[in-house]
Amino acid sequence: MDFALATEFSPSAYRYHSESHYSDKGAPNMVTILQQLHQSLDPRTVFACFGKIIGQYLPVNGIQLHLKEYRLSWGREQGLQVKQHLTLDDVDVCIHYRLHEPLQHSQTELFHQLQELLLRPLINAIDYDQISRQAMFDALTHLGNRRYYNEMVKQTIARSQRNGEPFALVVLDLDNFKTLNDQHGHLIGDDVLLSFAQTLQQAIRESELAFRIGGDEFAVLINGDTDDASVLCQRVLQMVDSNNLLNRFNVQTSIGVAQWQTQQSSSELYFNADKALYQAKAAGRRCYRIAASV
Numbered sequence: 457m458d459f460a461l462a463t464e465f466s467p468s469a470y471r472y473h474s475e476s477h478y479s480d481k482g483a484p485n486m487v488t489i490l491q492q493l494h495q496s497l498d499p500r501t502v503f504a505c506f507g508k509i510i511g512q513y514l515p516v517n518g519i520q521l522h523l524k525e526y527r528l529s530w531g532r533e534q535g536l537q538v539k540q541h542l543t544l545d546d547v548d549v550c551i552h553y554r555l556h557e558p559l560q561h562s563q564t565e566l567f568h569q570l571q572e573l574l575l576r577p578l579i580n581a582i583d584y585d586q587i588s589r590q591a592m593f594d595a596l597t598h599l600g601n602r603r604y605y606n607e608m609v610k611q612t613i614a615r616s617q618r619n620g621e622p623f624a625l626v627v628l629d630l631d632n633f634k635t636l637n638d639q640h641g642h643l644i645g646d647d648v649l650l651s652f653a654q655t656l657q658q659a660i661r662e663s664e665l666a667f668r669i670g671g672d673e674f675a676v677l678i679n680g681d682t683d684d685a686s687v688l689c690q691r692v693l694q695m696v697d698s699n700n701l702l703n704r705f706n707v708q709t710s711i712g713v714a715q716w717q718t719q720q721s722s723s724e725l726y727f728n729a730d731k732a733l734y735q736a737k738a739a740g741r742r743c744y745r746i747a748a749s750v
Contacts, residue, residue, distance in 0.1 A: 467671040478697070484513055491539045493577040497584040511568070514563055515556035520543055523549050526582055538561045538702065544575040573641035589657040593607040594648055597653030600667040607630040608665055609722045612677055616716060624715040625677060626657070627729045628692070630672040631708040640705065659691045675729075682746050685713045711744035 489509055496502050503521065507530030510516050518531030534556040542549045551571070559567055592604035593633065612623050630652060637645040649672060656666045660676055667675045678685045689711045696702055696709055712733025714727050726745040735745040 484509070484566075484570070486573065489570070490573050490577070493573060494580070498580045498584055499526055499578060499581045500528060503574075504530055504576050506570075506578075509530055509567060510567075510570050514559065514567055516553055517556050518554040520552040521578075523547070523578070524582060524586075540571060541574055542571065544579060547575075563684060571581055571688060593669040594653075597668045597673070599649055599653050599657065602667070602669045605667040605669050606722070608667075608677060609725070613716060613725075614723060617718075621679070622681045622715060624680065624682055624713055625725050625729045626676040626678055626685050626688060626711060626713050627726070627733050628674045628676075628709050628711045629662075629733065631710055631737075632706055636705045644705070648701060648707055649707060651699060652707070653698070655695050655699055655702075656692060659695055661690060664688075679691045682713055682715045683716070686744070686746070686747040689713065693742070693744070708742040710741045712736055712747065713744060714747040715749065717749065723724060 473592065477604040478535055488650065492505055492509070493502055494723075496505065501664065503519075507516070507519050510519070510627065517535040518529070518533055520527075520529045520533075522528075526663060531554065535556050536558060540549065540551045540553065549563075551574075592600060594601045609625070615621070616623055627695070630648070633645065636648060649668070653666070653668060653674070656674060656676070660666055661679075663679050665677050667677075669675050678688060692709065702708070710733055712729045712731065712735065714728035714732060715726055732745040732747040736743050739745065
């Protein structure tokens, strides 16, 4: 299954046991539940909260939902399957439930009442998440933008300070890109930027992030040391060499690498990588250089 797990809450802790268990708990306060669902603007947290709540009162083992590009799942894929179709603001949603046992007649109304509370906070969270993502990604290349880079490098430094795991910064820019723009125009330039971004995205590992931080300048955060970064640099250079579009316009890339040092700021790290990049350009371009450790 390709559903993303909403794991903020453990379903086993809230699994329904019997109708008498529901009777002991009393009727849920719908206003309080609605407030709980609106507390987060993360779609997976909202969905997990809904799973926790409905699992407290009804024999629900698991839930799956597909809305826009979001595939959400809570609980286990075991039990009787029940499909429900809901509509809100012309948005049609199909929800798949897995039940521990069939609903009693007295539970059906509560089931629908709880279900009707989900869509508004979930759609709000998805809309907010998409707007936030748009603010963090470059419209042309779909890589992370400078704002996203600044945020992630701070998080990566904090994580490295906690656990001691090394990381490196790779900065890249395109050789001969200004000449290409002057001779062939910005439309061709955009095609080249997009092609390079796709090549870079294919070259990195799933755990790594690539960014377009401005113009024809790109960056990658590497989980590892300069040896790991060197492997990436070699891979990128080889892939650029085999890229027909880039070769047609004589566009290559120069690359600089710097490994983060303890107590180093994000700006110092970038300065070292950028300095190594210019050393690569001075060495004839179409190559990479690694900043010396302090």
